[in-house]
Amino acid sequence: MLSIELVAGVSLLYIALLFMVAYYADKKRELGRSIISNPNVYSLSIAFYATSWTFYGSVGKAATSGLDFLLIYLGPSLTVFSWWFLLRKIVRISKENNITSIADFISSRYGKSQWLGAIITAIAVMGIMPYIALQLKAISNTFALITGNRGIHFHLYEWSSFESPHPGFLAALFLTVFSIVFGARRLVSSERHEGLVAAIAVESIVKLAAFMAVGLFTTYFLFDGFADIFSRLSAKAPLMFERLTTVGGPGKVSYINWFSIFYLSMGAIMILPRQFHILVIENSSEEHIKAAMWRFPVYLFLINLFVVPIAFAGILLTGSSKDADYFVLSIPLTNGHPWLAMVAFLGGFSAATGMVIVESVAISTMILNHLVMPIVVKLKPRIWFPALLINLKRFGIFLVIFLG
Numbered sequence: 224m225l226s227i228e229l230v231a232g233v234s235l236l237y238i239a240l241l242f243m244v245a246y247y248a249d250k251k252r253e254l255g256r257s258i259i260s261n262p263n264v265y266s267l268s269i270a271f272y273a274t275s276w277t278f279y280g281s282v283g284k285a286a287t288s289g290l291d292f293l294l295i296y297l298g299p300s301l302t303v304f305s306w307w308f309l310l311r312k313i314v315r316i317s318k319e320n321n322i323t324s325i326a327d328f329i330s331s332r333y334g335k336s337q338w339l340g341a342i343i344t345a346i347a348v349m350g351i352m353p354y355i356a357l358q359l360k361a362i363s364n365t366f367a368l369i370t371g372n373r374g375i376h377f378h379l380y381e382w383s384s385f386e387s388p389h390p391g392f393l394a395a396l397f398l399t400v401f402s403i404v405f406g407a408r409r410l411v412s413s414e415r416h417e418g419l420v421a422a423i424a425v426e427s428i429v430k431l432a433a434f435m436a437v438g439l440f441t442t443y444f445l446f447d448g449f450a451d452i453f454s455r456l457s458a459k460a461p462l463m464f465e466r467l468t469t470v471g472g473p474g475k476v477s478y479i480n481w482f483s484i485f486y487l488s489m490g491a492i493m494i495l496p497r498q499f500h501i502l503v504i505e506n507s508s509e510e511h512i513k514a515a516m517w518r519f520p521v522y523l524f525l526i527n528l529f530v531v532p533i534a535f536a537g538i539l540l541t542g543s544s545k546d547a548d549y550f551v552l553s554i555p556l557t558n559g560h561p562w563l564a565m566v567a568f569l570g571g572f573s574a575a576t577g578m579v580i581v582e583s584v585a586i587s588t589m590i591l592n593h594l595v596m597p598i599v600v601k602l603k604p605r606i607w608f609p610a611l612l613i614n615l616k617r618f619g620i621f622l623v624i625f626l627g
Contacts, residue, residue, distance in 0.1 A: 241426070244421050245405045245419060245421055266522070267428060268501050269502060271426065273427075279551055279571055289466060298485045298490075299488060302492050305511065310503075326400045345447060347589060348623070352626055359579070363431070364575075394575075399624050406584035406587075407616045407617045416505065419580065430571070431526050441531070441536045444555070445558060446532075497585050535606065536554065579624060583620045587616050597614070
């Protein structure tokens with residue numbers, strides 16, 4: 224186990240790093256020298272598609288259901304081949320019409336229908352709350368696993384009557400501040416948030432490096448490579464090995480289930496509010512789409528390269544697939560490498576925070592434009608309306624994260 228002070232301190236330093244990266248990017252933009260207007264950053268920012276479910280859940284899925292987890296990434300990897308004509312056209316239309324969100328884009332196709340925009344916003348809010356909750360739950364659970372304590376308990380609380388703050392609450396608080404500072408500084412929703420995008424790109428690098436580090440350690444230090452892990456599991460539990468490496472289990476191929484997940488994931492990469500925001504609203508050049516068409520699938524390949532070895536290694540080391548979602552943390556932790564567990568925790572933390580930050584900004588924009596603005600425009604314009612609207616957007620960010 225690692226000390227609470229160490230984990231909390233490293234997490235705060237990491238959050239401070241994200242603030243500095245975002246601040247630096249915003250300052251560079253003000254000077255007319257954008258650091259995110261290049262295909263590498265654009266491609267990395269799209270990779271925030273890989274959330275904490277990718278970092279932890281893919282391993283758990285592979286350990287319990289086998290190859291089903293691949294569908295979440297095969298769908299987007301095939302969808303990118305349509306980006307040069309489909310995504311480029313969407314970006315062009317959005318820039319020409321000052322589109323600010325997926326709800327705005329769809330409603331504009333039907334005469335800027337306020338009712339349609341409001342319905343899409345309501346569906347998005349209800350649908351995304353559980354997913355935000357999942358990200359914050361991942362932070363809380365991994366903090367408890369790595370420290371052995373579900374609360375952030377400092378010596379200060381021994382002298383006071385206050386309860387130890389919950390890590391999920393503190394994470395939500397810091398993410399709210401970050402999202403407001405770098406995602407709701409101005410009222411113009413169609414402007415690009417360069418600081419936010421730069422921070423998301425850094426987080427994509429961190430989570431990939433962390434997952435690869437755990438994968439290399441598990442595969443080549445605890446075992447002698449892919450073949451060693453597969454052969455050991457096949458010899459120890461042949462029926463389990465057959466079930467986990469066969470589509471739908473031995474003798475039963477669930478094509479309907481596979482096709483459903485595959486089809487939904489193809490749409491998710493473009494029409495989820497957060498993905499639309501990064502792909503379209505934050506796009507600074509159509510030419511960057513060309514690079515993203517191959518770099519994003521490569522990223523997905525790399526971050527999934529060690530999913531099956533980690534899952535199978537965890538089964539071999541623990542004797543079961545119980546708590547397989549956290550094999551990425553528990554394997555280095557129980558094998559005498561707490562520093563690697565800390566790296567894994569930061570990787571999972573990055574995967575969760577990236578999703579929450581962008582999703583809260585995207586959803587708050589939809590709430591402001593399609594639920595609040597229709598009411599405001601019916602009132603007589605006041606000089607304080609702009610200040611009211613930007614504060615409502617900030618409150619929307621707070622509401623989305625804390626409802627989650």
